[in-house]
Amino acid sequence: MTERIVTVFDRCFSDAEGLNTRLVGGYEEPYYRPADRAPGSVHQIEFTRDYAASALHEAAHWCVAGAERRRQPDYGYWYAPDGRSAAQQAEFERVEVKPQALEWIFSVACGLRFRVSADNLDAGLGPSPAFKRNIWQQVQRYCKCPGEGKPAINDRAITFARALARAFGSPDPLRAERYRLEDLG
Structure with a gap:
């Protein structure tokens, strides 16, 4: 599973114009x-062990990051480790909506179940209902087709997303009706 995700990513972006990025x-x-x-130097997205969810999540961060961010180590983002305060957790949820929405789309493309990550196990703070709703709404916006x-x-x-769907034999993952708020538990 994870090897196929890496292969799809690398086929899409390792030689793409100016992107020169690998998933490892x-x-x-x-x-x-x-x-x-x-x-010959390449940009490298490193994910945890061989976890498919980690690969998809880190690929989502790369997709969200603009050109300037992709020139900085770890995109120049703020990160507080496990054990965040409630205020830090609220900030985490604010900045994680877009990458987690993309991760959900990528998971659906692979036929995997998506789980919202609050990434704060020590504090006992799971994902808030508002965070889940915001992720679902972002997926709906991502799937919405403007005029063209x-x-x-x-x-x-x-x-x-579409390359993953082809590789895993899934229908188009960019169809809003494939995503329901109730699926986020």
Whole structure:
């Protein structure tokens, strides 16, 4: 499963114009390493061990990150480890809506069940109902087609979602009716 996800990602983006990015598992913690200036250097998205959910989540962060962010280690994002305060958790939920919405789309494309991650087990704070609702609403926005019939997400996310669906024999994952708030538990 995870090997196929990596293969699909690398086929889409390792040689793509200017993207030069690979998805690599086997790490204790996820991290994004932009390419250095050495010839042949590639951008590397590192995900936890061989977990499919981690691979999809980190690919989602890469899809959300703009060109400037993709030049910075770990996209230059703020991150507080497990054990966040309620205020830090609220900030985490605010910035995680878009990547988790994309992760859900990518999971559906692979035929996997998506689980919302509050990423704060030590504090005993699970994902709030508002966080779940915001993720679902973001998926609905991502799947909404403006005038040209193209989903309202960037080309990298569309490319990856549809390539995953082809590889896993799934229907188009960019159809809003495939996502229900109740599915988020």
